[in-house]
Amino acid sequence: MEKKIIGALLFVFLVFGSSGCARPLSSPTSQTQITTLIPASGPDQPESVNDQVELSNDQVKPSNDTVKLPRDLPNPPSDGQANVPKAQTVPILYYHSVMQETGNELRMPPEQFEAQMAYLHDKGYQSISLDQLYQATYAGGALPENPFVITFDDGYVDNYTNAFPILSKYGFTATVFMVTSYINGEGFLSLTQLKELVTNGWEIEGHTTSHPHLTKLDVSAVLGELQLSKELLEKELGLVVDFFAYPYGDFNATVVQALKDTGYLMAVTTERGWADVSTDAWQVERVYCYASMGMDEFTRRMHNPNY
Secondary structure (H helix, E strand, O other): OHHHHHHHHHHHHHHHOOOOOOOOOOOOOOOOOOOEEEOOOOOOOOOOHHHHHHHOHHHOOOOOOOEEEOOOOOOOOOOOOOOOOOOOOEOEEEEOEEOOOOOOOOEEOHHHHHHHHHHHHHOOOEEOOHHHHHHHHHOOOOOOOOEEEEEEEEOEOHHHHHHHHHHHHOOOOOEEEEOHHHOOOOOEOOHHHHHHHHHOOOEEEEOOOOOOOHHHOOHHHHHHHHHHHHHHHHHHHOOOOOEEEOHHHOOOHHHHHHHHHHOOOEEEEEEEOOEOOOOOOOOEEEEEOOOOOHHHHHHHHHHOOOO
């Protein structure tokens, strides 16, 4: 009897193995969803005592809610292929005002602005438009050697009275991101001045109607800010408005979608660095230029894409 019991136990051991159970089913293969994340962060800290501009109102980072943005091309190739030519990184300089006002970092003294432009001219830099940058990225267009872009936010009148003559002297053009409710206002560009800038090769692009924090508005209000300002500029200036600058650098996924729905192609931020629009056309970085930066800091930023 004992031999029969021992034989039966040995048979069970050999059939099922030492674990005492059958082999478990394998886990189903999980799918990984790739997303782009904007880190939740507060205003950037100044790099030095003289770089307090990084804490100015126009240096607010994206909304504190972590946002997921698709890294899709605004206008993919018509044949559906993804082999879009990769553009080089390009510095997009951004200013606000070019005039003397002690203690205001947003107002670049004209003599310092001219020194910066003279340096760029002497070093062989060539200004390009945002449209050239976009076309080079998505349509295979060519860029000149040492390209850079000049932008002005808000539309101060000194962009015309002070910056325009200096840039013309060195053969440069620029882009103004114009708040449309400021047009013809005291201290801001008039419609006549905007038209003259366009005639001379400048771009006039979108910066909303009233310069709000877009992430604090509901969707209909965001669309209104984007659509009305775009339509006004296109009607009055006879051009197509394709590019946008976020007021205060403030945006999230809702704002980006509203830009796409309104017909924009690309948007620039207040994030520091050189532009690589092939990475994300809705989070294009720029190089901030401020009153007390000095030539050493200016040239450093022109030589360091990740300054």
